[in-house]
Amino acid sequence: MTFEEIKEHLKHFTVGIAGAGGLGSNCAVALARSGIGKLVVVDFDIVNESNLNRQYYFYNQIGQYKVYALKENISRINRDVILSAVNTKIEKTNVAQLFYECDIIVEALDKAEEKEMLIECVTDDFPEKPLIIGLGVAGYGNTNSLKVKQIDNLYICGDEKSEVSDESPPLAPGVGIVANMQANLVLEILLKSL
Amino acid sequence: MTITLNNRTETFKFDKLTIEELIKLKNFTFKALVVKINGKLIKKNEYTSAFFVSGDKVDVIHLISGG
Numbered sequence: 522m523t524f525e526e527i528k529e530h531l532k533h534f535t536v537g538i539a540g541a542g543g544l545g546s547n548c549a550v551a552l553a554r555s556g557i558g559k560l561v562v563v564d565f566d567i568v569n570e571s572n573l574n575r576q577y578y579f580y581n582q583i584g585q586y587k588v589y590a591l592k593e594n595i596s597r598i599n600r601d602v603i604l605s606a607v608n609t610k611i612e613k614t615n616v617a618q619l620f621y622e623c624d625i626i627v628e629a630l631d632k633a634e635e636k637e638m639l640i641e642c643v644t645d646d647f648p649e650k651p652l653i654i655g656l657g658v659a660g661y662g663n664t665n666s667l668k669v670k671q672i673d674n675l676y677i678c679g680d681e682k683s684e685v686s687d688e689s690p691p692l693a694p695g696v697g698i699v700a701n702m703q704a705n706l707v708l709e710i711l712l713k714s715l
Numbered sequence: 716m717t718i719t720l721n722n723r724t725e726t727f728k729f730d731k732l733t734i735e736e737l738i739k740l741k742n743f744t745f746k747a748l749v750v751k752i753n754g755k756l757i758k759k760n761e762y763t764s765a766f767f768v769s770g771d772k773v774d775v776i777h778l779i780s781g782g
Contacts, residue, residue, distance in 0.1 A: 685781035
């Protein structure tokens, strides 16, 4: 399949990204470069200087809302991508409304409890939609332990072990690998029908 | 009974277990879990009532922070 054929196919699809931090911003950029039609990116956070070690933002964007900063960055990479930037906190009550139009949902949230909430809501509201979660992204090295596991419509990317802490921070290589694993899975699922 | 737990074969000396009993038996200590029995999501308030028997497929995913 040529890149032109891939882009032609991908432009018909919408991907939801829950969170615009390390996983979400990098996954969104990879999907935009690949030619996805539309991204729905949801976050309520602001770009902080400490985010620049792994997230797709720049010095001059510190203090801006992440979803708007990401929309600007993606417009500088691929003008054909439609990015719906939703500056809100994801909660039980708004998951269905936020992601109903998405063909696939990428989970890119920070806290374990938030991940749990999103998985429960998506499984309830959209049992047929593929959900790709990031699990175990902290630290460095051990690249071979990063893998993809599938349970029905739920896909897990990461090592399922490395939790973020002061002694095991999230770093650009590991987070970037997992974010791109998530994007790679999106392409695999969407291009399967070709 | 013999079940498939997280893609591995596991044998218990009981014929039937609830999710709460499984969590105790296996010492699953994580506070955030996603549990599925034969692909069906089991919510926290169902841990004491949802059960599995021989031949079932059970998945317990430990959620950890980082994203």
